[in-house]
Amino acid sequence: MSDNTNFSWVETHKGIVEYLKDKENQQLELIQLQESLEINIGDDEDAPKHKTKLSAIDPFTFFFYIYKHKGAGRLLIIQNLAKKLNLPYPEGDAGLPSTDARNVRLFAYQYDRKGDEIKKLWVFFYNAIEGTITDEQFEEVLNIKCVGKTKLTQGMFYID
Secondary structure, three states: OOOOOOOOHHHHHHHHHHHHOOOOOOHHHHHHHHHHOOOOOOEEEEEOOEEEEOOOOOHHHHHHHHOOOOHHHHHHHHHHHHHHHOOOOOOOOOOOOOOOOOOOOOOOOHHHOOOOHHHHHHHHHHHHHHOOOOHHHHHHHHOOOOOOHHHHHHHHHHHO
């Protein structure tokens, strides 16, 4: 059972954000890291119902894949990630919202992407951690298929 007063995950999240800063051009490595944590990331589709391996990911979706899990399994994933990345070890996950496992990604299938959605999410991530998001950028990201205010707000919570 989760400790309702342990917020040690905050330091772990700060470390994950620092790790992600340098991974925009190593997205396959991020996907492989999640798979090594036994997170099922599912497939992509390059045409309707034509499955392909996911090869691109944004930093917010990286967090959402972790938090689609609940309970002790979720904390174990965070702890294992902390070990792999040599980050502060979290003893609890109090206050961390879960995400809907049916709607994890902040981007559509490959065939339905316009081409730069994942890049826009990376730029948004960098601007969010620097505190330099513009109204125009916020609107632009909200217009990405699979992004909504609630989901984007939750993603920003995870990184800050």
